[in-house]
Amino acid sequence: MKEKTIKYPGKTIDVYFTVDRCTHVAECVRGAPEVFDPARHPWIMADAAEPDTVAEVVLRCPTGALHFKRKDGKPEETVPNKNRAIICRDGPIYIQADFEIQNFDETFILKDTRIALCRCGKSEIMPLCDDSHSRTSFSDRTPLLKRKIQNNLNREKLIITLKKDGPFDLQGPVEITNPEGELFFKGNRILLCRCGRSQNMPFCDGSHVKTGFKIKKTIQLIHKKNDKTTY
Ligand code: SF4
């Protein structure tokens, strides 16, 4: 399966929508309903609000389904000044970072600044969240654990490796928080569960091995390593 990105052109800003990334959390609809209206065709009208408003709302999209390109010389999206992995209770991991994802054999998958990663182990489009956690009533079962907090991290890219039938291996400076900003980990390397079976969420505790977890398939993406972003 390949990601399908649609361009919605405007006079001063173009909006890009990557269909499979959208998990319908509706940040865009709440933020600028005149621009993002799922009941209308086309559902995105890039000129229906000030370009600064469109850009600001696009950046709120937690899955990276939305991106923009300015045509008025104003700044494009920049990488965040720190890398964050946000653990949603009973839901996905939102990455807000300067990141690259690679498969276990180091083949490049994508780079971006925002994405929602599957944590329940049930997504049909691994490693992306496809809202399977809602359909399967995924639960963390226990409160999220805390690990070490290390200060003075460098500002570097975050590399996320998809371990074969195992966790996300995050290498590079990263902070792990809940959506309220409570800090669970700050450091340069951590394994995060993606089988949905860890007893020490959000961290991998080896349960994927004990339970014989198998990834059905990993989405095949078409991005090139030297693309500026994924669209
Ligand atoms: S904010 Fe992003 S993920 Fe949420 S509905 Fe809009 S496009 Fe989809």
Ligand code: FES
């Ligand atoms: S990936 Fe879930 S416990 Fe290791």
